[in-house]
Amino acid sequence: MSENNLIPILPQEEFERRERRRSSVVPEIWNLLDSVKDPEVPVISIWELGVLQDVLVTDGAVTVSITPTYSGCPAINAMAEDIELCLKNAGYERVEVLRQLHPAWSTSWMSVEAKRKLADYGIAPSQKDDEGIACPHCGSFDIKLVSHFGSTACKALYQCRSCSEPFDYFKNL
């Protein structure tokens, strides 16, 4: 992917999110949460997706802040439950999952690595202005939009004209 040759410029919110993890006093909890995946796209974690925003521990109680991808995304409930389960299994008794709306989630927070995992899974990763989308199966750029809304709110449905395969595209938000 040509993106690998570019120097990635991080959005400010993403820079701050990575800083929160880097300077966290509880890195072990962030690491544990790497095992919590997006239930709709089980190859990427909630960290890679940009949903996991912050982890704080106060008097032994863990507070995890997450942000939804879309306002009505039903997966957010599953993610909250998975977070609680993951931490409780690791011995954290008191866990609270907070939902925050600001800053509004953006696909630009996803790393090149996360986007590569999406493509390997068969989902075309989001592109700036939804242009230059490649078929995740054969790599062709000769594609057509089938529907603006696919199997979930975050995806659109495309078809490749070269290999004829339909595929999901992770919309740019």
Next chain:
Amino acid sequence: MTTDNQQDLAAYAIRLGDDSVIHGHRLSEWCSNGPFLEEDLAMTNVALDYIGRARNFLTYAAELTGEGVTEDTLAYDRDCLDYTNLLIYELPRGDFAFTTARQYLLDEFELLFLTALTQSADETLAAIAEKSLKETLYHLRRSKEWMLRLGNGTEESRARLQTALEQLIGYTPELFEMDALEKELAEKGVAVDRASLEQGWRSACDATFAEAGVTLPDVAWRVKGGRTGFHTEHLGHLLSEMQFVQRAYPGCTW
């Protein structure tokens, strides 16, 4: 913030939540009834965005209200007179042309409204708007394409679209109406001055209609009443379905 202010803010959040939940419910009625699978998915995905938006507004209203009020009691325990959604949202879904025309008119409106609301002095309302605005851009992209497709399609599709617009036009002025509550909140920089959006909305719509070969009629008639609880007969039917489970089994959870 004083209690009066909090009540006003809660009332405003409820209005926006009511608009969203009713619209989301109407769209959800297309589930398994869409003209074909892709549009079935699209309409229900848009429905989800609106229901999520409603949850955000109503949860905020519940926090401001306290006294055991939750997003669920607001959505499921209030009857028609207490619902404050604008009338255009509660009209039956009609045919695909009607649903498309309404969605398009509302998407152009939401684009302007949410853009303005991101500047609200109230941080929570601004955050909800920031989130919703991104979704509305996708809704508009789709509904606009459908306007062009229906308008430039067959005689049948253009006629149905034109009929839908004539049925809808009298419900649009209410989108831009400011009452005492919203004027007061707008002066504080919290609420959006809806009246100021009308001209921009009309010219955006007219540009699309020209391209689609239809005309948005002049407003020769108008109805209002949603904000004060005076609804069409359709809202009761909608609520009886939407609230059935909570009415039959009060307090039940999934």
